[in-house]
Amino acid sequence: MAVAFAAPAPAPQDPLPSWNDGPAKQSIIAFVASATTPGDTGYIPLAERVAVFDNDGTLWTEQPMYVQSAFIRDRLRALALEHPELLENPAVRSALGQDGGNGGGDDESSHFEPSAELLSALAAVHAGWTVEQFGRAVLDWLATARHPRFHRPYTDLVYQPMLELIRYLQENGFRTWIVSGGGADFMRPWVDSVYGIPREQVVGSTIVVRYELRDTVPVLIRTPRIEFIDDEEGKPVGIHRSIGRRPAAAAGNSDGDRQMLEYTDGGTRARLMLLVHHDDCEREYCYDRESAVGRLDTALDEAQARGWTIVSMKRDWKVIYPFERGSAGRNSGGRRR
């Protein structure tokens, strides 16, 4: 799954070449410099260098709909051909745009938000699949699906400055983890090649799986039952469950990340809390307090009150996506930590 990236190494004096100079970049560099300087008041022992990243809207674009929502919609489309009875479910009809709404559209105005009812319908259809089958379906879909505005694979729409941040932290001894409200099984197949984060280091929402011998082969089977929602209060809980350590650094972009950032801020050592603010209407999207997807409201207030690092995509980032740099690909890879 690991992919070697051929890209020019950044100048050694600037580990974050896609970040404009400013308070955000300065706070990151000051944090890492202190964390790695023995004797400094901000020093963090190697064992405690854990950094957690939300995924949707923090590492890649979540508009006009969560990527996982697009996956679900497309899976439903395909499945409705095989199982027309699915269309008896109004949530499914709505998702596929067969009710006169715009849920199924591919244009930018469609804000498909999977309801609990819809997720259950989808989980029911995937129930009985092995976890490996599901992972292959995700990769197959990512290979062909295209973003409605940028007409590129979704995995092209990752944020170049965040790839640099991940790599910078890794090079300074941090283990980097994804902590996302999205499904762990949806993310694990591709996070290594896309972010340089090992699939083991993913915390996400989960469904119940069942161990069984299928034709004498031991497999894990997906059930339709949701086990854990890794969002809001669930994020610190998921971090404890899977990582077992309070992070030293956390990055998010929405109210769903507020408790994760708070929990990180509650540590007694030096720490970095970073909130990505989507304020670039031209190069990406601009949304915050009123958005249906990735709403940023109470977390923005808390970031301001507590002095967390707010990243303005418009002001702080020279480029948004790797392809804007004119190079062939991402340059985040290499080391995996």
Place this chain on the structure above:
Amino acid sequence: MAVAFAAPAPAPQDPLPSWNDGPAKQSIIAFVASATTPGDTGYIPLAERVAVFDNDGTLWTEQPMYVQSAFIRDRLRALALEHPELLENPAVRSALGQDGGNGGGDDESSHFEPSAELLSALAAVHAGWTVEQFGRAVLDWLATARHPRFHRPYTDLVYQPMLELIRYLQENGFRTWIVSGGGADFMRPWVDSVYGIPREQVVGSTIVVRYELRDTVPVLIRTPRIEFIDDEEGKPVGIHRSIGRRPAAAAGNSDGDRQMLEYTDGGTRARLMLLVHHDDCEREYCYDRESAVGRLDTALDEAQARGWTIVSMKRDWKVIYPFERGSAGRNSGGRRR
């Protein structure tokens, strides 16, 4: 938490100096040699090198009772002084040896097995604690508790040959994980210093924790509710939940590890399944099919049928514990993977 160990480096030609030559040692070395040789049919890409270890009876002594059971018993003793009403619970009285039974004894004949009722009583008493408070209680207890036969801290009673195996795998690119029926919160505080395994790489049984702000400090609070039992079928499920990848190597010692070994064996790449057989009555304990603690019955049959590597403690291990080597400590540490 990481501790530096001063110990002579093993001779470079023998990564497993405490293992006698024989089929077990040979199968381990052949597996690792193949796994790390590009082009070999047994080659395993770096990203897929994940090794999982059961804890009780596989990495440290589990007789005459699970170490966690001794912790629970001692915690109950202390708590019964503060909360005499605990003694109204027959399970608690039995555990503390106040019912004429031998549950509370410190001698080798006591086989204290915590019942669900007892675990619930204990969890109820610890409910409201933060996860950090609980972790400190574990470390405080380990610092003073002594094994009834060996009169040493429990963390001295780890298996030197397994420490060498962990280190050998780590040095060959494997990420090593604990996958134990014991509590994750019970193990995380000390696995780094004792095994050289980062606390993040622990899969275990869990109780439900709750996120809250306590005097404005964000904390995770233990509840009395059991969330997940990481044993038998739970082990492959826990591996999927926390690691998200089928292991390439697995080591266990009891029927509780059978499904984990099966699941590992179900992979399509080269793989190593290792079963520790407690057959050394003099240096450690001998038990298998009839034991209340760490029963090894169906897993032994399956190991023989499937050709898993069975490790005879008596025949395959030159020493059991680090202190038998006459050196000052363990030599497993150093690299953490």
